[in-house]
Amino acid sequence: xxxxxxxxxxxxxxxxxxRHPKLLSHAANPxxxxxxxxxxxxxxSGRDCxxxxxxxxxxxxxxxxxxxxxxxxxxxxxxxxxxxxADGVSIGNCYVAGNMRYMLFMGWQSPSDQHWxxxxxxxxxxxxxxxxxxxKVPFMGVDSTDALSVSYPWVRRGDDGExxxxxxxxxxxxxxxxxxxxxxxxxxxxxxxxWRRKGLAVPYVxxxxxxxSRPTVATNSRNGFDMWFSxxxxxxxxxxxxxxxxxxxxxxxxxxxxxxxxxxxxxWDSEMIxxxxxxxxxxxxxxxxxxxxxxxxGFGLAILEHN
Numbered sequence: 001x002x003x004x005x006x007x008x009x010x011x012x013x014x015x016x017x018x019r020h021p022k023l024l025s026h027a028a029n030p031x032x033x034x035x036x037x038x039x040x041x042x043x044x045s046g047r048d049c050x051x052x053x054x055x056x057x058x059x060x061x062x063x064x065x066x067x068x069x070x071x072x073x074x075x076x077x078x079x080x081x082x083x084x085x086a087d088g089v090s091i092g093n094c095y096v097a098g099n100m101r102y103m104l105f106m107g108w109q110s111p112s113d114q115h116w117x118x119x120x121x122x123x124x125x126x127x128x129x130x131x132x133x134x135x136k137v138p139f140m141g142v143d144s145t146d147a148l149s150v151s152y153p154w155v156r157r158g159d160d161g162e163x164x165x166x167x168x169x170x171x172x173x174x175x176x177x178x179x180x181x182x183x184x185x186x187x188x189x190x191x192x193x194x195w196r197r198k199g200l201a202v203p204y205v206x207x208x209x210x211x212x213s214r215p216t217v218a219t220n221s222r223n224g225f226d227m228w229f230s231x232x233x234x235x236x237x238x239x240x241x242x243x244x245x246x247x248x249x250x251x252x253x254x255x256x257x258x259x260x261x262x263x264x265x266x267x268w269d270s271e272m273i274x275x276x277x278x279x280x281x282x283x284x285x286x287x288x289x290x291x292x293x294x295x296x297x298g299f300g301l302a303i304l305e306h307n
Contacts, residue, residue: 004306022054025046027056053078054078148169148171223247
């Protein structure tokens with residue numbers, strides 16, 4: 001059975017005037033947190049004049065596709081010089097461990113004399129949905145498994161109480177075609193705090209799909225999981241949304257043609273689509289995603305249909 005995403009249109013684009021200096025442009029990496037009824041607070045990564053990202057939010061009724069409230073102050077700002085998130089905060093997803101809800105993020109570092117790189121950090125999401133840093137050191141940094149850079153984590157807790165994480169990891173900054181190899185690795189945890197890294201999860205193919213980012217994972221009807229993610233081919237194309245799937249065995253199979261969503265013929269998402277976030281609401285499966293300009297053109301919504 002094939003799946004097709006029906007685009008419902010652009011939900012939000014940052015206003016030109018009256019922006020907070022830390023949220024001047026972009027609404028990348030949309031992350032919905034349910035408030036009540038059909039309303040979600042959608043956190044996103046906005047940028048300042050130096051392209052450093054901080055966390056903003058907007059409350060949206062996703063059924064009526066109406067903005068309920070725009071929050072003009074950032075919920076969390078990038079860190080000071082020398083911190084692991086000094087040059088930006090790109091959010092992944094939320095999960096609960098113990099009695100605490102957390103939001104994971106990629107912390108950017110762009111030193112003037114080195115290549116940019118990332119570590120994974122963790123924010124505490126308080127009951128009133130304010131955000132605060134869990135630790136000044138990375139929650140997950142580089143090591144022997146992930147030697148160069150890590151990014152965009154997605155965590156899911158299983159019915160057995162075990163946690164699974166999928167996240168980006170750089171193998172090389174240049175595969176010989178001018179594009180990096182940035183893959184999706186996995187890790188597991190019994191408590192959501194301490195993680196065992198497992199290495200490569202999703203296959204990659206140089207020249208076809210080799211620069212992955214921001215996985216989003218949902219259950220499927222085959223006792224496995226479906227994953228959507230951003231990817232670039234290495235042949236000069238801009239981001240597209242790709243797809244991988246597992247059955248009960250847990251082994252991921254790459255199937256880019258089954259993503260069910262592509263760029264539009266014209267408009268805000270006609271050049272690129274990226275940074276998907278898939279979630280279920282009242283029996284429907286939705287996807288938030290970005291379009292042209294890595295989130296500069298805002299984010300849109302799609303709903304999953306089955307043929």
